[in-house]
Amino acid sequence: DIQMTQSPSSLSASVGDRVAFTCRAGQSISSYLNWYQQKPGKAPKVLISAASTLQSGVPSRFSGSGSGTDFTLTITSLQPEDFATYYCQQSYSTPWTFGQGTKVEI
Amino acid sequence: QVQLVQSGAEVKKPGASVKVSCKASGYSFSTYTIHWVRQAPGQRLEWMGLINAGNGNTKYSQKFQGRVTITRDTSAVTAYMELSSLRSEDTAIYSCARAAKQLVRDSYSYHLDVWGKGTTVTVSS
Numbered sequence: 632d633i634q635m636t637q638s639p640s641s642l643s644a645s646v647g648d649r650v651a652f653t654c655r656a657g658q659s660i661s662s663y664l665n666w667y668q669q670k671p672g673k674a675p676k677v678l679i680s681a682a683s684t685l686q687s688g689v690p691s692r693f694s695g696s697g698s699g700t701d702f703t704l705t706i707t708s709l710q711p712e713d714f715a716t717y718y719c720q721q722s723y724s725t726p727w728t729f730g731q732g733t734k735v736e737i
Numbered sequence: 738q739v740q741l742v743q744s745g746a747e748v749k750k751p752g753a754s755v756k757v758s759c760k761a762s763g764y765s766f767s768t769y770t771i772h773w774v775r776q777a778p779g780q781r782l783e784w785m786g787l788i789n790a791g792n793g794n795t796k797y798s799q800k801f802q803g804r805v806t807i808t809r810d811t812s813a814v815t816a817y818m819e820l821s822s823l824r825s826e827d828t829a830i831y832s833c834a835r836a837a838k839q840l841v842r843d844s845y846s847y848h849l850d851v852w853g854k855g856t857t858v859t860v861s862s
Contacts, residue, residue, distance in 0.1 A: 662841055674834075674852035675852060676852075726784050727772070728784065
């Protein structure tokens with residue numbers, strides 16, 4: 632199984648801040664990396680697919696980059712609705728695996 | 738609109754089985770694969786397996802091999818996930834999700850674009 636490791640596990644930020652967090656794969660996964668946002672009691676929502684493709688309806692303050700083993704999700708100008716947990720997930724091979732999440736707190 | 742509607746919460750005793758349903762609407766059911774993902778309290782999301790809703794082919798995580806069965810009924814546009822020999826560690830929220838594909842250079846990448854609301858399964862004696 633491909634291990635996915637996110638850092639940091641949590642971070643504190645303020646509205647308007649620029650934040651970035653990383654996801655590292657245990658082996659090269661090319662660009663087969665997706666990012667999800669999850670709020671308490673809700674299903675995950677895909678933000679970024681294939682490492683850098685912004686999903687329809689997702690604000691442009693979200694962006695993804697990287698390939699191979701190292702990936703980054705960046706949020707420019709953090710908004711109140713962005714406080715949530717973010718997960719990376721590889722779809723390079725089954726079993727698909729997720730990172731442990733990065734919780735963005737106020 | 739496109740949605741996946743799951744069955745309600747379940748409480749089961751250790752050793753029992755649970756079967757969760759996932760009814761699709763708003764899209765062509767047979768055109769997509771349905772994946773099952775679970776999340777135990779305080780844990781990361783965990784992929785369990787998938788079913789090609791068109792041809793019924795399945796793939797399972799080795800972790801659940803032998804205990805999980807994913808099926809579908811195309812006439813009912815519903816996918817099912819059955820987990821047997823339940824233990825307390827199986828207490829989790831079980832979610833179905835549709836996989837969308839995206840052409841990346843010369844191959845397809847997949848992501849889970851539509852999710853059910855999740856079904857809470859509690860295993861307790």
